[in-house]
Amino acid sequence: MKKLVYKKLRLRIVAITLAVAITPLVVLGWMIYSQFVNVSKQRIEYQIRQMARSQSNAIDVFLKERVNNLSTMVNTLSFEKLQRQVELSHLFQVLSHRTDGLGLVDLGVIDDTGQHLAYAGPFKLEGLNYYSEPWFGEVMSKGEFISDVYMGFRQLPHFIVAVRGRSGNKNWILRATIDSDVFNSLVRTGQTGRSGDAFIINKQGVFETQPRFHGMILEKSDLDPRQFGEGTTVVRHVDKDGKKKFYAGAWLKNNNWLLIISEETCRGMGGLLMSRNMEILIIVLGCFGIILTTLLTTHMIVRRLEDSDREMSVLNAQLVQTDKLAALGKMATGIAHEINNPLAVIGEKAGWMMDLLSEEEFQHSENLQEYVASVEKIEEHVERARKITHNMLGFARRMEPHLDDVDINSVLEQTLSLLENHARDNNISIHKKLMPDLPVVASDQAQLQQVFLNLINNAVDAIGKDGLVEITTFLKNQDVVIKIRDDGPGIPKEYQKKIFDPFFTTKATGKGTGLGLSISFNIIEKLGGSIVFGEAKQGGAVFTIKLPLVLPEKK
Amino acid sequence: MNMFRVLVVDDEVDFLETIVKRLQKRKIDAEGVTTGEAAVEVLNNKLFDVVLLDVKMPGGMDGIQTLREIKKIQPLAEVLLLTGHASVETSIEGMKLGAFDYLLKPMKFEELLIKMAAAFEKKDIHDKKIRSAKIQELIRYPSKVLDDDF
Numbered sequence: 001m002k003k004l005v006y007k008k009l010r011l012r013i014v015a016i017t018l019a020v021a022i023t024p025l026v027v028l029g030w031m032i033y034s035q036f037v038n039v040s041k042q043r044i045e046y047q048i049r050q051m052a053r054s055q056s057n058a059i060d061v062f063l064k065e066r067v068n069n070l071s072t073m074v075n076t077l078s079f080e081k082l083q084r085q086v087e088l089s090h091l092f093q094v095l096s097h098r099t100d101g102l103g104l105v106d107l108g109v110i111d112d113t114g115q116h117l118a119y120a121g122p123f124k125l126e127g128l129n130y131y132s133e134p135w136f137g138e139v140m141s142k143g144e145f146i147s148d149v150y151m152g153f154r155q156l157p158h159f160i161v162a163v164r165g166r167s168g169n170k171n172w173i174l175r176a177t178i179d180s181d182v183f184n185s186l187v188r189t190g191q192t193g194r195s196g197d198a199f200i201i202n203k204q205g206v207f208e209t210q211p212r213f214h215g216m217i218l219e220k221s222d223l224d225p226r227q228f229g230e231g232t233t234v235v236r237h238v239d240k241d242g243k244k245k246f247y248a249g250a251w252l253k254n255n256n257w258l259l260i261i262s263e264e265t266c267r268g269m270g271g272l273l274m275s276r277n278m279e280i281l282i283i284v285l286g287c288f289g290i291i292l293t294t295l296l297t298t299h300m301i302v303r304r305l306e307d308s309d310r311e312m313s314v315l316n317a318q319l320v321q322t323d324k325l326a327a328l329g330k331m332a333t334g335i336a337h338e339i340n341n342p343l344a345v346i347g348e349k350a351g352w353m354m355d356l357l358s359e360e361e362f363q364h365s366e367n368l369q370e371y372v373a374s375v376e377k378i379e380e381h382v383e384r385a386r387k388i389t390h391n392m393l394g395f396a397r398r399m400e401p402h403l404d405d406v407d408i409n410s411v412l413e414q415t416l417s418l419l420e421n422h423a424r425d426n427n428i429s430i431h432k433k434l435m436p437d438l439p440v441v442a443s444d445q446a447q448l449q450q451v452f453l454n455l456i457n458n459a460v461d462a463i464g465k466d467g468l469v470e471i472t473t474f475l476k477n478q479d480v481v482i483k484i485r486d487d488g489p490g491i492p493k494e495y496q497k498k499i500f501d502p503f504f505t506t507k508a509t510g511k512g513t514g515l516g517l518s519i520s521f522n523i524i525e526k527l528g529g530s531i532v533f534g535e536a537k538q539g540g541a542v543f544t545i546k547l548p549l550v551l552p553e554k555k
Numbered sequence: 556m557n558m559f560r561v562l563v564v565d566d567e568v569d570f571l572e573t574i575v576k577r578l579q580k581r582k583i584d585a586e587g588v589t590t591g592e593a594a595v596e597v598l599n600n601k602l603f604d605v606v607l608l609d610v611k612m613p614g615g616m617d618g619i620q621t622l623r624e625i626k627k628i629q630p631l632a633e634v635l636l637l638t639g640h641a642s643v644e645t646s647i648e649g650m651k652l653g654a655f656d657y658l659l660k661p662m663k664f665e666e667l668l669i670k671m672a673a674a675f676e677k678k679d680i681h682d683k684k685i686r687s688a689k690i691q692e693l694i695r696y697p698s699k700v701l702d703d704d705f
Binding site: 352 | 567569570573574576577580611639659660661662663664
């Protein structure tokens, strides 16, 4: 029952301490982590937004420059000159020899019927007619045009920049193809790290440049361009691999292309992840430390409480025992006084009879011997009763521990006189091997008597019926040794370690308090001695008490 | 040799009578009274060597009060206290007040006689010392009138 109470108490303390200690730690950790995540996301968003903005500007400048170059050529060189193959090739050659090469793959001149009049470049495109190509109409109407990427006659993905010129009353077109490698390289300068990407899609979501991951040029991307508003927009999107990514989109000035800069959410938060892992590690270690400390502290507290409860129980029991003894003492004192007075009268009357019997007139009485013997018996039993009342008082008067001059043998004799009848009734003989002239020691007579009474009483109880209790006293080194042996069944091994524990008893309920040996142990310890249990060679139990030989003059 | 003069004070009449008779049988001049007040009255009229005094006497003067009175009336009389176990402490207190010794009831009569003899011997020595002191005083100051008791 008590164990259950301690278990519940232990669980309650552990639960409360853990809740109070760990909850704030976890909440704080979670808050810090959330804060970290938000700050990191904001940082990544800011970075890719900035990147998209600057990169789109760079691409706009690149395209604008190509358009301007073509416009300059259209305005400064005549149609008649440029429509000649030699002139155009020469111009293309000059342009190609520039350091940057302008990134042009070829150059062509087309008249207002769509006829490809002159061509300088690696493909055989002379003589082709572009009238039905969508871009042709666009250039003719708008004056300048940057196409989407398409396959065209060369069957390779490419896009063109074209500018309309005017010769007389006829329009013509100067068209250039942009080098995909140069353009792709330019776009990709916007990609970051291992997981970043930079590409362009058109209004229909078709790739205009080769993306780094997932998809090919001219394929439809899984991004919807409509979710990107004017200016630079950042959206979160899960790609085909299930990776969460940030996509920053910036529309180019031609209003047809959307530059996308992307970055994986978690990649961008590499530092954050490390911080998160570190934080989790610290929290886990902290929790582990708290749990360990809580368990240890709780264990210690509950142990202390158990010890203190146990001590309290022992003290209470001793108090009860002391009260009992005090009550017994008062009762014994009263009884002894009431009995001693009549005993004194009986004793004196018997003495007076003996005085009278010694007179001359009785000397010739034939029953004189019978009278004398009877009176002597009366005196003998008065003496016996006197001893009993005195012993009762000696036992009951449990004074504060103080050192008397104690004759151990005499204390044993007194104790035995209290138990003799009980032993005789059960046919238990008591053998005394008391060392003659055992020195008188300075000790507490009343308390020693209690110890002897406990041990001899236990011995008699252990035997039950028909047996022997042997009491031996002797001197060994500087100790007075008292051995109390019985030939009872002995004490089972499993109980031997517990016999001096308070409340440990093998007697039936109500027969023993389990305090006798514990109190005896304490008394002997206080008197500076020791008490040990052993198994007798002949079977049964033997208790050995050693008391220091403190002579009265040294006390 | 002078006869012992012994006064026995005990409220237990049977005990008192028997003790007195046993003492008288041994040629001791013994008298008995059952209360402290009676003891004081007897002591005012007669000298005693030893007083055997029960410590616990219900009603009236108890043993200790009687002892104080005895020591006022006859300081030289030796007092032996009789007690049951309950009043050992009282007996010890009595000895501090000048009682010679104490005996535990029921006691052996021989033990009583031995202690009584010892008390008488002490009293006798004391008496003799007083006598010789008075003789010396007489020798030194012959003009001084001798005490009637001498």
